[in-house]
Amino acid sequence: MTKRIYACLWFNGNAHEAATFYCSVFRQSAIMDKNNMVTTFEINGTRFMALNGGPHFTxxxxxxxxxxxxxxxxxxxxxxxxxxxxxxxxxxxxxxxxxxxxxxxxxxxxxxxxxxxxxxxxxxxxxxxxxxxxxxxxxxx
Missing domain, CATH: 3.10.180.10 (2,3-Dihydroxybiphenyl 1,2-Dioxygenase, domain 1)
Incomplete structure (x- = not known):
């Protein structure tokens, strides 16, 4: 397998806000990319995806x-x-x-x-x- 596995976190419209919060908490972190639907970020070298998926899942x-x-x-x-x-x-x-x-x-x-x-x-x-x-x-x- 050549690609990494990473977590996708489902948010109700506040994915970028959450990703920004996590990057403020963890010192070795950064927003990698963002658009209206998805924000990707890394914490200590571990990638995460924050998804604006809506209210369907918590x-x-x-x-x-x-x-x-x-x-x-x-x-x-x-x-x-x-x-x-x-x-x-x-x-x-x-x-x-x-x-x-x-x-x-x-x-x-x-x-x-x-x-x-x-x-x-x-x-x-x-x-x-x-x-x-x-x-x-x-x-x-």
């Missing part, structure tokens, strides 16, 4: 984008940016942005913490009570 938590964060500052940054202006917090690092797209803002240390047999159950119990992940709490259970 987003659900069945599909989400994972943001792997090295520090608490990164978690706080993405959490605050993506929940701003009508976004909605959920549990265990999940949120929906103001357009209804689901995101998981996850500490990159989580797999390591979960692989420690002595701590994994306590780590799970701790993050099941969290909305936004707190790395210090997870490391110190």
């Amino acid at each position: 987003f659900s938590e069945a599909i989400s984008f994972v943001v792997d964060c090295e520090t608490q500052e990164e978690i706080d940054y993405y959490w605050d940016k993506l929940t701003a202006d009508g976004g909605r917090e959920s549990m265990c690092g999940w949120l929906q942005d103001k357009y209804g797209v689901s995101w998981q803002i996850v500490p990159s240390i989580l797999p390591k913490l979960l692989s420690d047999p002595a701590k994994s159950q306590k780590v799970v119990q701790a993050f099941m009570k969290m909305k936004k992940f707190d790395i210090a709490v997870l490391e110190n259970v």
